[in-house]
Amino acid sequence: MREGPDISRLAALIGDPGRAAMLVALMGGQALTAAELAAEAGVTAPTASGHLARLSDAGLLTVRKQGRHKYFALASAEVAAVVEGLMGLADSHGLTRTRPGPRDEGMREARVCYNHLAGRRGVQMYDSLAARGLLEVGAEGLVLSQAGRVFAGGLGVDVGALETARTPVCRECLDWSERRSHLAGSLGRAIFARMERGGWIRRDGESRAVVFSRSGLGEFEAAFPV
Amino acid sequence: MREGPDISRLAALIGDPGRAAMLVALMGGQALTAAELAAEAGVTAPTASGHLARLSDAGLLTVRKQGRHKYFALASAEVAAVVEGLMGLADSHGLTRTRPGPRDEGMREARVCYNHLAGRRGVQMYDSLAARGLLEVGAEGLVLSQAGRVFAGGLGVDVGALETARTPVCRECLDWSERRSHLAGSLGRAIFARMERGGWIRRDGESRAVVFSRSGLGEFEAAFPV
DNA sequence: CGGATGCTTTGGCTAGGACCGAAGCATGAG
DNA sequence: CTCATGCTTCGGTCCTAGCCAAAGCATCCG
Numbered sequence: 001m002r003e004g005p006d007i008s009r010l011a012a013l014i015g016d017p018g019r020a021a022m023l024v025a026l027m028g029g030q031a032l033t034a035a036e037l038a039a040e041a042g043v044t045a046p047t048a049s050g051h052l053a054r055l056s057d058a059g060l061l062t063v064r065k066q067g068r069h070k071y072f073a074l075a076s077a078e079v080a081a082v083v084e085g086l087m088g089l090a091d092s093h094g095l096t097r098t099r100p101g102p103r104d105e106g107m108r109e110a111r112v113c114y115n116h117l118a119g120r121r122g123v124q125m126y127d128s129l130a131a132r133g134l135l136e137v138g139a140e141g142l143v144l145s146q147a148g149r150v151f152a153g154g155l156g157v158d159v160g161a162l163e164t165a166r167t168p169v170c171r172e173c174l175d176w177s178e179r180r181s182h183l184a185g186s187l188g189r190a191i192f193a194r195m196e197r198g199g200w201i202r203r204d205g206e207s208r209a210v211v212f213s214r215s216g217l218g219e220f221e222a223a224f225p226v
Numbered sequence: 227m228r229e230g231p232d233i234s235r236l237a238a239l240i241g242d243p244g245r246a247a248m249l250v251a252l253m254g255g256q257a258l259t260a261a262e263l264a265a266e267a268g269v270t271a272p273t274a275s276g277h278l279a280r281l282s283d284a285g286l287l288t289v290r291k292q293g294r295h296k297y298f299a300l301a302s303a304e305v306a307a308v309v310e311g312l313m314g315l316a317d318s319h320g321l322t323r324t325r326p327g328p329r330d331e332g333m334r335e336a337r338v339c340y341n342h343l344a345g346r347r348g349v350q351m352y353d354s355l356a357a358r359g360l361l362e363v364g365a366e367g368l369v370l371s372q373a374g375r376v377f378a379g380g381l382g383v384d385v386g387a388l389e390t391a392r393t394p395v396c397r398e399c400l401d402w403s404e405r406r407s408h409l410a411g412s413l414g415r416a417i418f419a420r421m422e423r424g425g426w427i428r429r430d431g432e433s434r435a436v437v438f439s440r441s442g443l444g445e446f447e448a449a450f451p452v
Numbered sequence: 453c454g455g456a457t458g459c460t461t462t463g464g465c466t467a468g469g470a471c472c473g474a475a476g477c478a479t480g481a482g
Numbered sequence: 483c484t485c486a487t488g489c490t491t492c493g494g495t496c497c498t499a500g501c502c503a504a505a506g507c508a509t510c511c512g
Contacts, residue, residue, distance in 0.1 A: 008246035015238030090231035093285040
């Protein structure tokens with residue numbers, strides 16, 4: 001009642017089932033329209049409109065108007081990290097939705113987390129990079145070592161370009177299904193994009209799950225050995 | 227609305243101002259009693275009781291019953307991480323509150339906990355006894371070793387008499403200022419009484435603070451070296 | 453044994469906010 | 483221009499959940 005930022009307003013915002021569903025839907029990283037999010041939340045357009053206005057006002061979402069459509073997306077990686085953290089807590093306390101289908105298993109194997117790779121494969125990548133000293137923990141958090149820069153260059157990722165931007169290159173993100181860190185930040189995003197471009201992976205149309213191609217899995221294992 | 231863990235229940239739990247205040251208060255790492263948390267949240271005892279039950283049921287808090295008090299603490303580092311993440315988000319959108327002042331320093335140094343010594347001095351005593359093997363952790367909890375019995379006898383405490391009573395001789399008690407264990411049980415009470423009788427300490431009038439005399443502090447340091 | 457203290461349960465009150473239908477604005481299509 | 487589509491505002495209903503007082507247990511004290 002007397003110190004620190006006011007958590008409760010923000011948490012209450014996420015605490016509505018409809019708004020939470022919208023946020024989770026946006027964890028896929030793609031921007032969605034108001035109507036799509038209304039369907040996702042299972043409410044009518046007016047209700048969704050109110051929800052989306054409140055989420056935007058609170059700074060959780062960014063809006064982009066395009067013609068008569070309005071596209072919403074998560075405002076930042078921090079927002080995604082909090083949502084992922086909540087998923088982890090909910091998962092560990094048996095609050096999962098009663099729907100442990102095959103899609104759920106696929107999600108645990110590999111999925112999109114905002115704009116980077118998560119799940120067992122995401123954690124594998126992180127561990128592999130860390131074990132080989134390509135990723136190091138510095139005073140300011142996670143940093144790419146010199147060897148790591150070379151490695152990323154070999155993958156076709158221009159680290160220099162990433163470093164000129166204001167957003168952090170390397171960040172940890174807590175994986176809700178593995179309960180361990182995976183790689184986020186602009187580097188995580190770039191590597192994910194590179195894997196998608198290279199045909200290593202493709203995204204499942206209806207969920208956040210990510211499916212590896214046969215050859216893609218081989219390349220992934222070669223690039224990020226356990 | 228169709229995938230992953232159910233975030234909204236958890237977020238709604240944190241989304242109440244009272245419960246959020248409790249969680250923030252517990253971010254310091256100390257365990258707090260129900261009454262203290264009620265004050266922190268600015269609600270009456272019945273209301274707080276309901277909140278705390280819900281937080282515990284959801285796995286966000288752990289409970290430790292001690293006499294007629296109930297100590298609550300954050301359940302895990304994951305919970306703390308989520309709260310911290312929410313604080314970060316709230317802070318970045320300018321929703322901070324005022325800072326608190328420092329608390330009674332004397333209480334942190336030494337105080338009465340029911341009938342035994344608590345605070346830095348209480349923890350020092352506990353650590354000293356444990357480090358010298360006078361206090362050991364057995365299957366049934368804390369026990370006094372044979373050497374410990376001799377030591378207690380030297381202090382003038384009749385351990386044999388304590389052991390005939392029904393109440394446990396040695397118990398751990400969670401120290402709220404140090405957030406570590408100190409010695410409770412009938413032995414803790416007996417040692418405290420002996421220190422009071424011997425003029426090592428005297429109790430401050432209205433508060434729970436305990437003040438060491440000059441000579442008493444010397445004897446204490448000799449009996450319970452760091 | 454009372455009497456005091458800390459926590460919980462119960463009951464009843466109330467406010468906040470989630471929801472929808474209908475009407476109101478924009479923008480784009482024909 | 484007129485119509486259709488996408489989103490927002492308004493008005494009203496309904497239900498959840500927070501809140502407290504009072505009574506009920508449990509524990510400790512003298």
